[in-house]
Amino acid sequence: MMETALSVEGFSVWRGRSEIVRSVDLEVGQGELVCLLGSNGAGKTTLTEGLLGVIPARARKLEFHGRAIAGLRPWHRVRAGIVLVPQERSLFAGMTVEENLLVGARPRSQAGPFDLAAMYELFPRLKDRAGQLAGTLSGGERSMLAIARGLMLQPRTLVLDEPSLGLAPVIVQTIMRTISDINAAGVSILLIEQNVHQALRLASRGYVLDGGKIIAAGTAESLLASSLVESGYLGSTTSTREER
Amino acid sequence: MTLLQIATTGVLQGLIYALIGLGLYLIFNVMRVVNFAHGYFVLIGMYGVLSLSPRSLADFAVALLFVAAVAAAFGYFVERFLIESTLDKTGHAQLVITLSVGVALQYIFQVLYPEPYQTITNPWPMEAITALGVTISFARLAAGAVSLLLAVALSWLIYRTRLGVYMRACAESINGAMFVGVNVRRVYRSTFALGAAAAAVAGGLLIPFQPVSPLYGLELTVKAFIVVVIGGSGALWGTVAAGILLGVAEAASSVYISGSLGSSVIYTLFLLVILFRPQGLARRTVASA
Numbered sequence: 001m002m003e004t005a006l007s008v009e010g011f012s013v014w015r016g017r018s019e020i021v022r023s024v025d026l027e028v029g030q031g032e033l034v035c036l037l038g039s040n041g042a043g044k045t046t047l048t049e050g051l052l053g054v055i056p057a058r059a060r061k062l063e064f065h066g067r068a069i070a071g072l073r074p075w076h077r078v079r080a081g082i083v084l085v086p087q088e089r090s091l092f093a094g095m096t097v098e099e100n101l102l103v104g105a106r107p108r109s110q111a112g113p114f115d116l117a118a119m120y121e122l123f124p125r126l127k128d129r130a131g132q133l134a135g136t137l138s139g140g141e142r143s144m145l146a147i148a149r150g151l152m153l154q155p156r157t158l159v160l161d162e163p164s165l166g167l168a169p170v171i172v173q174t175i176m177r178t179i180s181d182i183n184a185a186g187v188s189i190l191l192i193e194q195n196v197h198q199a200l201r202l203a204s205r206g207y208v209l210d211g212g213k214i215i216a217a218g219t220a221e222s223l224l225a226s227s228l229v230e231s232g233y234l235g236s237t238t239s240t241r242e243e244r
Numbered sequence: 245m246t247l248l249q250i251a252t253t254g255v256l257q258g259l260i261y262a263l264i265g266l267g268l269y270l271i272f273n274v275m276r277v278v279n280f281a282h283g284y285f286v287l288i289g290m291y292g293v294l295s296l297s298p299r300s301l302a303d304f305a306v307a308l309l310f311v312a313a314v315a316a317a318f319g320y321f322v323e324r325f326l327i328e329s330t331l332d333k334t335g336h337a338q339l340v341i342t343l344s345v346g347v348a349l350q351y352i353f354q355v356l357y358p359e360p361y362q363t364i365t366n367p368w369p370m371e372a373i374t375a376l377g378v379t380i381s382f383a384r385l386a387a388g389a390v391s392l393l394l395a396v397a398l399s400w401l402i403y404r405t406r407l408g409v410y411m412r413a414c415a416e417s418i419n420g421a422m423f424v425g426v427n428v429r430r431v432y433r434s435t436f437a438l439g440a441a442a443a444a445v446a447g448g449l450l451i452p453f454q455p456v457s458p459l460y461g462l463e464l465t466v467k468a469f470i471v472v473v474i475g476g477s478g479a480l481w482g483t484v485a486a487g488i489l490l491g492v493a494e495a496a497s498s499v500y501i502s503g504s505l506g507s508s509v510i511y512t513l514f515l516l517v518i519l520f521r522p523q524g525l526a527r528r529t530v531a532s533a
């Protein structure tokens with residue numbers, strides 16, 4: 001039996017007064033790569049912000065490596081090892097690439113495998129851009145910087161919210177390969193994607209979110225074979241809510 | 245009065261405005277809170293030093309440290325207990341809260357110090373300094389120099405320390421800061437304390453040559469606003485430059501334009517900057533990319 005990294009039961013998240021994510025059950029095993037699929041407005045980003053504790057959420061169970069994290073502030077969850085690479089990237093636009101990487105970096109005594117040198121090896125483009133302001137980067141570079149900045153926090157689980165959003169196919173390939181490498185280095189990953197086939201090719205298991213609820217779950221093969229993924233994820237949803 | 249005399253007086257006074265403005269600049273950029281109580285934080289420093297009535301320069305230095313500590317503690321508590329709970333919510337509660345804190349301070353000072361326009365015995369050497377036809381009192385020269393020194397120290401703190409990195413991260417993106425594990429609330433409290441302390445020290449530096457009255461707080465709040473808006477939300481030097489600009493404009497208008505029309509020059513300058521360079525002197529290096 002695989003150790004559980006992230007275990008969520010009956011998880012609901014609110015934006016203002018509306019309950020966007022409704023009673024979701026979700027699990028990510030230690031070292032596993034799990035994907036969460038869903039169309040625009042399905043509640044994926046809301047779910048990630050609830051996981052980090054940025055917006056109000058309630059759960060029957062919210063555990064990270066066996067530890068209840070529901071009472072922790074976002075920064076304490078991050079320090080516990082659950083790191084989000086948000087869809088909007090939230091980079092520090094007026095700081096250089098290197099400064100962005102170093103803001104959350106642990107002191108050398110606590111450093112893990114992901115240090116500055118490792119990041120520049122993983123993303124050579126960032127090394128070329130090290131002294132450049134983050135606000136001047138291209139979309140692909142911004143996505144890479146957001147991932148690298150998250151890795152600098154030495155995550156045990158990395159939550160990636162649409163890392164390939166709006167990127168050219170060739171860059172998507174690079175990023176997906178890197179995600180696979182990061183997972184191979186022992187980091188558990190919850191990959192949130194609209195790009196279903198790309199995501200299911202990497203993942204061992206997947207969930208489909210629609211209208212704030214999990215409507216399907218299973219192994220990557222079973223999901224790929226299912227008609228839901230062919231029809232359901234692509235926006236034939238009942239929900240008209242816009243994600244922020 | 246020679247031009248050089250006006251410029252020197254203005255620059256020295258402007259450096260004090262710069263220090264006051266830097267406190268507001270920090271609070272606004274890091275927290276997106278417009279602190280209407282800021283001018284009253286300056287009064288904490290003025291009245292604080294006044295009531296300690298220092299007899300020597302050493303006493304005066306201790307008094308400055310004391311008012312800095314008091315204002316920092318006060319700022320910390322205002323942030324922690326009044327402002328913090330409103331930050332997650334939409335609306336402009338902070339505006340009403342900081343304004344109320346300012347008004348409350350004004351009334352407290354009116355009750356505690358009923359006699360207006362008090363000042364202290366000058367703790368600095370009494371002589372004036374004359375060079376190149378410019379005569380400046382030691383008190384003004386020292387106040388300007390200390391303000392400049394503190395501005396440099398603040399700049400060092402912001403660009404060179406861990407807290408400074410966190411403050412800049414919050415200014416760039418609150419979510420980004422949280423997502424890299426920055427304890428945003430602790431940064432907010434420190435920022436508010438630091439901003440209040442900067443304002444109070446500036447007040448302490450002003451009191452030897454600027455008599456204080458409770459109503460002075462509002463005027464200082466407005467001046468600090470002008471400095472921050474003209475300075476822009478980019479690099480810190482913009483705020484310092486704007487403070488100096490305000491000081492010089494004030495000195496010049498008091499000489500060349502009579503009475504209250506003089507102060508209208510400052511507001512005209514302010515409007516011109518808003519019209520022609522709304523981003524301020526130092527704009528953000530990257531427009532929301």
